Amino acid sequence: MGSSLCVDDIAGMVQDERVHRDVYASPDVFELEMERIFGRTWLLLGHDSQIPKPGDYFTTQMGRQPVIAVRQNDGSVRVLFNRCAHRGPMLCSLLKGSVSEFICPYHGWVYGLDGKLTSVPMPAGYPPAQSPQANGLGMIPVPRLEVYRGFIFASLAATGQSLKTFLGPVISSIDDLVDRAPDGEVEIGGGIGRHVYNGNWKFMLENHLDGLHPRYVHASSVAAANEQDDARATDGAGEVAVRQMRQNGAPNDLWEKIGLWTAPNGHGFLADYHDDEKLVKLSDDPLHVEYRRRMEARYGAERTREILTIMRWNTIIFPNVSFMSQFGQLRILRPVSVDRSVVETYVFRLKGAPEEMFQLSIAFANIVNGAGSPVLTDDLEVYERMQTGLHTDGNPWIDYARGYGRDVDTGDGMRRGGSGTSEIAVRNQFAAWRDYMTAESVEDAGGTAQ
Ligand code: FES
Numbered sequence: 001m002g003s004s005l006c007v008d009d010i011a012g013m014v015q016d017e018r019v020h021r022d023v024y025a026s027p028d029v030f031e032l033e034m035e036r037i038f039g040r041t042w043l044l045l046g047h048d049s050q051i052p053k054p055g056d057y058f059t060t061q062m063g064r065q066p067v068i069a070v071r072q073n074d075g076s077v078r079v080l081f082n083r084c085a086h087r088g089p090m091l092c093s094l095l096k097g098s099v100s101e102f103i104c105p106y107h108g109w110v111y112g113l114d115g116k117l118t119s120v121p122m123p124a125g126y127p128p129a130q131s132p133q134a135n136g137l138g139m140i141p142v143p144r145l146e147v148y149r150g151f152i153f154a155s156l157a158a159t160g161q162s163l164k165t166f167l168g169p170v171i172s173s174i175d176d177l178v179d180r181a182p183d184g185e186v187e188i189g190g191g192i193g194r195h196v197y198n199g200n201w202k203f204m205l206e207n208h209l210d211g212l213h214p215r216y217v218h219a220s221s222v223a224a225a226n227e228q229d230d231a232r233a234t235d236g237a238g239e240v241a242v243r244q245m246r247q248n249g250a251p252n253d254l255w256e257k258i259g260l261w262t263a264p265n266g267h268g269f270l271a272d273y274h275d276d277e278k279l280v281k282l283s284d285d286p287l288h289v290e291y292r293r294r295m296e297a298r299y300g301a302e303r304t305r306e307i308l309t310i311m312r313w314n315t316i317i318f319p320n321v322s323f324m325s326q327f328g329q330l331r332i333l334r335p336v337s338v339d340r341s342v343v344e345t346y347v348f349r350l351k352g353a354p355e356e357m358f359q360l361s362i363a364f365a366n367i368v369n370g371a372g373s374p375v376l377t378d379d380l381e382v383y384e385r386m387q388t389g390l391h392t393d394g395n396p397w398i399d400y401a402r403g404y405g406r407d408v409d410t411g412d413g414m415r416r417g418g419s420g421t422s423e424i425a426v427r428n429q430f431a432a433w434r435d436y437m438t439a440e441s442v443e444d445a446g447g448t449a450q
């Protein structure tokens with residue numbers, strides 16, 4: 001496969017204050033994205049707590065390529081292309097499982113956890129010089145793999161930026177998530193949720209750093225939450241729901257003041273937001289007091305205060321991750337086609353923290369991130385309307401001028417929107433997008449900020 005687009009076509013689609021609709025609607029653009037973005041950058045595949053024991057595996061896709069992440073007998077993690085070396089079918093069709101070896105369902109070739117071919121039925125049928133073993137056949141590892149604080153990243157490109165360079169300053173959001181665990185580790189709990197929307201993958205990444213939309217898109221749940229009688233909505237999960245939905249209806253001047261930061265490679269985060277005294281782990285209710293006690297026992301009062309006063313909301317690691325370090329929530333994005341995207345949602349347990357905190361994180365996920373939530377469904381409706389709206393005639397441009405010219409360099413490799421409702425994050429994502437998409441080789445790609 002491939003795309004007939006040339007560099008000039010791509011460069012012409014992205015301007016300072018607007019972008020051509022083809023970036024969201026053209027199958028040719030999507031093909032090139034699979035090759036030059038998902039085929040080259042680091043992608044988050046999952047977390048090593050999904051595969052605690054040797055033989056545990058999960059399957060996913062990098063761009064269109066099916067892969068298996070599997071725990072080895074020596075405790076390390078390998079990511080292998082999910083493909084039999086004989087005639088090419090996927091070896092594993094389940095999302096997760098535990099095996100001692102991989103056996104092809106077609107003709108029974110057997111592979112070890114490390115991907116090496118260990119046996120072939122009726123081996124005498126092959127000419128000795130062309131036997132599968134003589135040809136060195138096996139499952140092939142993906143070119144690059146790095147695990148950072150439990151997060152499994154891989155790249156389909158053998159060369160390019162190191163993971164740390166790629167992440168740049170937003171690595172601090174991963175640290176923020178993990179540092180909040182009294183035992184210094186997080187783990188995935190409660191399984192993985194999945195939903196699909198009929199819209200381009202970039203819509204979600206833009207939306208998660210969009211401080212302008214909550215009051216409007218989520219107006220119905222804000223209104224419902226405001227009608228709730230506080231005296232009656234006091235059970236844990238219900239209270240979290242009401243508080244979170246109300247937060248989306250915060251007044252405009254609060255949204256204007258929140259911090260919206262961008263970094264090279266299309267990454268960014270929203271910060272200095274969400275100081276609700278019942279949801280935030282710094283607060284003084286008995287559950288959080290106990291949690292803070294455990295943190296202080298481990299890290300001391302000063303370091304604990306430092307960790308817990310970081311008020312970070314969504315962080316985007318372009319092109320496939322969105323997470324909330326403060327609330328232990330994470331989403332992985334998997335584009336299926338130009339107008340269809342899969343989202344996987346994860347909730348983390350902070351190891352060493354009171355178990356009720358994990359239950360609140362699950363409640364939070366159901367309210368904000370789940371397919372049945374009263375909040376997420378509003379956003380999905382907008383993504384699908386955006387995809388449909390792209391096809392109208394008359395104006396082929398999508399505007400993202402809000403705040404243009406008012407963004408400020410903060411001197412630490414990051415930029416900050418002049419206000420929390422600036423469209424700086426979209427401009428920054430497209431600066432990186434253009435850079436990746438016009439780079440002829442992986443060495444030329446990456447590092448660009450708006
Ligand atoms: S295709 Fe896998 S063993 Fe033949």
Ligand SMILES: [Fe+2]
Pocket residue numbers: 207213214217218375379
């Ligand atoms: Fe939203």
